Amino acid sequence: MAGRQGVNPALERAGAMIRTISPNRASFGRCSACTVRSLSICGVLDQADLAEFERIARHIHLAPNEALFTAGQVAQSVHSLTAGIARLYKLLPDGRRQVIGFALPGDFLGTAPSDRYSFSADAIDSVTVCRLSREAFTHFIEERPHFLIRINEFAARELMLAQEQMLLLGRRTAEEKVASFLIGWRERLAQIGDERQTIALPMSRQDIADYLGLTIETVSRTLTRFEREKMLIIVAGGVRLLDASRAAAMAAA
Amino acid sequence: MAGRQGVNPALERAGAMIRTISPNRASFGRCSACTVRSLSICGVLDQADLAEFERIARHIHLAPNEALFTAGQVAQSVHSLTAGIARLYKLLPDGRRQVIGFALPGDFLGTAPSDRYSFSADAIDSVTVCRLSREAFTHFIEERPHFLIRINEFAARELMLAQEQMLLLGRRTAEEKVASFLIGWRERLAQIGDERQTIALPMSRQDIADYLGLTIETVSRTLTRFEREKMLIIVAGGVRLLDASRAAAMAAA
DNA sequence: CGGCCAGTTTGATCTGGATCAATCAGCGGA
DNA sequence: TCCGCTGATTGATCCAGATCAAACTGGCCG
Known part of the structure; x- marks a missing residue:
């Protein structure tokens, strides 16, 4: 901070x-x-x-x-x-x-x-x-x-x-921010017809960090942890959600 | 955090x-x-x-x-x-x-x-x-x-x-947040014709904290420090800005 | 194929602001 | 005047996430 x-x-x-x-x-x-x-x-x-x-x-x-x-x-x-x-x-x-x-x-x-x-x-x-x-x-x-x-x-x-x-930036933890971002982004991609299993992340880690009010290190660490916990797999140009309901739960609360 | x-x-x-x-x-x-x-x-x-x-x-x-x-x-x-x-x-x-x-x-x-x-x-x-x-x-x-x-x-x-x-919540420090809030609020009050020297703050400290993504203690401490540094005086129902240009500088950067 | 380079990941440490914990101040009611 | 209540301030301590510092990775160019 x-x-x-x-x-x-x-x-x-x-x-x-x-x-x-x-x-x-x-x-x-x-x-x-x-x-x-x-x-x-x-x-x-x-x-x-x-x-x-x-x-x-x-x-x-x-x-x-x-x-x-x-x-x-x-x-x-x-x-x-x-x-x-x-x-x-x-x-x-x-x-x-x-x-x-x-x-x-x-x-x-x-x-x-x-x-x-x-x-x-x-x-x-x-x-x-x-x-x-x-x-x-x-x-x-x-x-x-x-x-x-x-x-x-x-x-x-x-x-x-x-x-x-604003709610995200002001009141959510890093973990919640990243999970919310993934869920929200997937949602938006779905709205334009892109419903592949893998969530495409064409923006850089720095872009994500600057969107979530975090540092690039925190974004990277959080994604790595999600992967370790088998919530997702990090792939080139995106992530593949393995446990969408867990991610959604994190994003909601 | x-x-x-x-x-x-x-x-x-x-x-x-x-x-x-x-x-x-x-x-x-x-x-x-x-x-x-x-x-x-x-x-x-x-x-x-x-x-x-x-x-x-x-x-x-x-x-x-x-x-x-x-x-x-x-x-x-x-x-x-x-x-x-x-x-x-x-x-x-x-x-x-x-x-x-x-x-x-x-x-x-x-x-x-x-x-x-x-x-x-x-x-x-x-x-x-x-x-x-x-x-x-x-x-x-x-x-x-x-x-x-x-x-x-x-x-x-x-x-x-x-x-x-969003810029404030994601990227400003506590000090900048409070200063920005005061300057922005004064501005809005001026727009509706309230241009008294004293900035009226009818909302509670908790409201301000929840607006700035801070805790009530941090808001209170920051205002107290501003007062100690003679930037403003805390009065009942608001603050009186003594050094508006310093506050504006804090808010800008 | 190797060396660079930008982006990413990982590790160690630090710190701004949160949390926990008392006071303190103002005000309405008895 | 005193009491109790609510909101604000102040102090001590803690910790999530920042900062500092290396690796690591993959793509591109010669």
């Missing part, structure tokens, strides 16, 4: 590595063929709406660790994630980092009360997003109340997740 | 004391005379809208520690706080508590993705709210897109506060 937990050289290196938004290729993947449309904010748009949405959206690809946007920048765009996983985080001036969430395909990044981004987002693996100018997006919304309702539902869901995370 | 921090007998007593919603007096305070209307979701309603809003709203008074609603209950109502201060919190099965926010006059409690309350809310001091049935509220919204935009702005603000709080 010391003051500078979360500051580490690896992170600073990573930070330096992250390029600002490059002149990405804008692809012509059509919204009507979007594989996550029903999960995304676009799930309530009809063909006509979708055509108009497509007109104002750009499809962007980002390489691993490339930034979608950075806290403090003027918020010119909103994003809807269509592939890959992004990490959303805030930094303290001395480099301590809090990951406030992981964005999955279908997630919307654009609910913000200010004209500047209040957090940073970058690609964990290879990511694709639909990027819309805030202005065009605002205009698009104004004429489509049902779409606004959808946006609102997404914001409400985000808010509930954030409140759950 | 032990597992059961936040569980305490005083809380259990308080919990038992909190009555379920009593047959409160519904007053006739008219919305057009509402002192916090411009701050609240109603700030964008015109006279006609307001009359309709009034028709579907009930004005409710709650005594200190009385519950507005409880996590897990079917969410029948939404609320707009018009006077007093409420604490919003989540509990773990063993009684550990996380205060996820304090609601001030003008705040809206109703952004939720589920048909059950995901957190509990109760009055800290004497509280007045406008209570609307979810159903009527949803209907009211559907016909008023500009109002929905307002609701959305409120949700976005809530979300940003929640993200800021």
